[in-house]
Amino acid sequence: MAEVANPRSAPQRLPQESLLLAADVGGTHARVGLVSRRPDGASPVTVLRYQRYACAEWPSLTAVLQHFVTYLDAPAAIGECVVACAGYVLEDAIVNDNLAWPVSIGEIRDSLALDRLAVINDFEAVAWATQFLADADTLPVIEAAAPRQHGPVLVMGPGTGLGSAVLLQGQPHASVLATEAGQIALAPGNEREIEILRLFARERSHVSFEYALSGPGLRNLYRAVSALQGRDAVLAEPNAITYAALTRSDAAAIEALEVFCGLLGSFTGDLALLYGARAVFLAGGILPQIRQLLLVSSFRERFFNKGVMRPFLQQVPVRLMEHGQHGVIGAAGMAIAGYAGAG
Numbered sequence: 124m125a126e127v128a129n130p131r132s133a134p135q136r137l138p139q140e141s142l143l144l145a146a147d148v149g150g151t152h153a154r155v156g157l158v159s160r161r162p163d164g165a166s167p168v169t170v171l172r173y174q175r176y177a178c179a180e181w182p183s184l185t186a187v188l189q190h191f192v193t194y195l196d197a198p199a200a201i202g203e204c205v206v207a208c209a210g211y212v213l214e215d216a217i218v219n220d221n222l223a224w225p226v227s228i229g230e231i232r233d234s235l236a237l238d239r240l241a242v243i244n245d246f247e248a249v250a251w252a253t254q255f256l257a258d259a260d261t262l263p264v265i266e267a268a269a270p271r272q273h274g275p276v277l278v279m280g281p282g283t284g285l286g287s288a289v290l291l292q293g294q295p296h297a298s299v300l301a302t303e304a305g306q307i308a309l310a311p312g313n314e315r316e317i318e319i320l321r322l323f324a325r326e327r328s329h330v331s332f333e334y335a336l337s338g339p340g341l342r343n344l345y346r347a348v349s350a351l352q353g354r355d356a357v358l359a360e361p362n363a364i365t366y367a368a369l370t371r372s373d374a375a376a377i378e379a380l381e382v383f384c385g386l387l388g389s390f391t392g393d394l395a396l397l398y399g400a401r402a403v404f405l406a407g408g409i410l411p412q413i414r415q416l417l418l419v420s421s422f423r424e425r426f427f428n429k430g431v432m433r434p435f436l437q438q439v440p441v442r443l444m445e446h447g448q449h450g451v452i453g454a455a456g457m458a459i460a461g462y463a464g465a466g
Contacts, residue, residue, distance in 0.1 A: 137158035142202040143458065144235075146188060147245055147450025150221035150283025151338075151408060153178055155191045156451035157201070160459055166253075167456040170448055171382045178223035185231050202238040204231070207248035207454035209284055217242060221283045222422060225371065241458050244301040245450055250278040250405050251299055252453030253290055256404075256444065264405060265423055267440040277400035279304065279391060280407025281340065285333035289398045305333035312389045312425060316382065319347045332390050337381065338409060341365070345379040352378070365412055384417050388425030395439055396432055403441040405431055408463070411445055 146167075147154040153176045158168040174191055181187045184206070185314040192201060208226065210219025217226035232240040253276055279287035285305030291298045309330045311317045323343065333341055338361040345364045349356040354375050356362045367373035368380035395403055410417060427433050428439065 132354070142171070142201050143455050144188065144192065144201050144237075145451045145455040145458070146184070146204070146208075146456060147248060148184060148208040148222070148226075149178075149204060149222065149245060149408070150209075150219075151178060151238045152176060153181075153187050154183060154448065154451055155187065156448060156455070157191075157195060158451070160453045167459050168452060170451065173448055173451065181223075183224050183230075184226050185234050188231060188235060201235070203241075203242065203458070204235065204237050204239070205241040205454045205458035207233070207243050207245045207450050209245045209286060210243055219284075243454060243457055244288065246278060246287075246288035246406070247299040247301045248450045248453035248457060249286075249404075249444075250276065250288035250290040250453065251280060251297070251457050252449040253404050253444075254297060255452065255456075256449075258442075261404065261442040261444045263440070264414075264417065264443050265426065265439075265441040268437045270403045270416075271440055272438065274401030275398050276402045276404065277391075277394055277398055278404045278406055279394060280405050281333075281336045281338070281387070281409045282407040283338050285331075285336045285340070286407065287394060290398070296350075299457070300398075301366065305336070306331045307390075308332075309335055309386075310389070310393075312385065312406045312428075315351075316386065318351055319344065319382065322347045322350060331376065332386070335386055336390065341379060341383055341409070344382055345375055348379045349375040365409070371414060379419060380413065380416060384413075384420035385425050387417075388420070388422035389428070391422075391441065392426040392429050392436055395436060396429060400439060403439060405441065405443045406449075410443055414443060 139390055140153050145156050145158055155174050156170045157172040158170050160168060172195060176187045176217060208217050210217050215227055215229045228240060250450055276290040287302045287304035289300040291300060309320055309332050311320045320330060323334060335344055341361045345358060346356045353376055358367060364376045364379060367376035391403060427436050429436060
């Protein structure tokens, strides 16, 4: 995997062939890849070059893409780009409060002299990429009691926001259902979570799962737990809260992350039932950092705790995937298959 890019990166010369630029843009990182189409094989594309950019270090997505293309030393060979990004398209803009900057579709297209620019949802892209995953590419969270069955595949996970999409098998291509499941109203599963929800509800009329299950959500949980424990909330950043929980150096951080995992298990089980999922992939930027804690948390029991539907969920494997290049591969694959809208 490439390191986070900076403006002093050395140019890279590329083979001359038909190329597609694909970007997977989140609130924290933008992952950009140069891919070529593959006529056959396990994946529809080959990733030729890949870089991960820290969004806060760049003035715009246009600047990120310009840097990537310029330092590839092959700008004339690229006429098509697909951007996978959370949010929605409104006229010329991609609208998402979690992004580091506003995104202008026209500015990107004009600055890179593109023939075509397509925009899709970021979790749609990740869901599409699950078709090309091998078991070795993921880590087990819950092993199924029976071999995986054919059917919908749920992809969801917390990062800067809480994303979710569903892959639906079909011919000649699969399709992807984009969702805003993260905006579903938060449903507590025990007395402590009821107390936390009561505190959240003092601040806002609608409390979503994303308000608890995301990077900012972990901070919200930590503040609420600190208040309930009668402590000062001394940690301000999600990474600091995670570190304090993993090192067991802050009681409120420990409980906040335990609540986070429990709510995540309950919500993941709800979505698996809602879509009739036969497999679940957990993604996003937070979970790989806390995998060991996740495995010993209440995630598993909360996932199964759905009354008469427990036997169904016991047939559903849950695996953890690193975000990595999957969003780039999925975005490019969807564009090639004709599922990405042109801009």
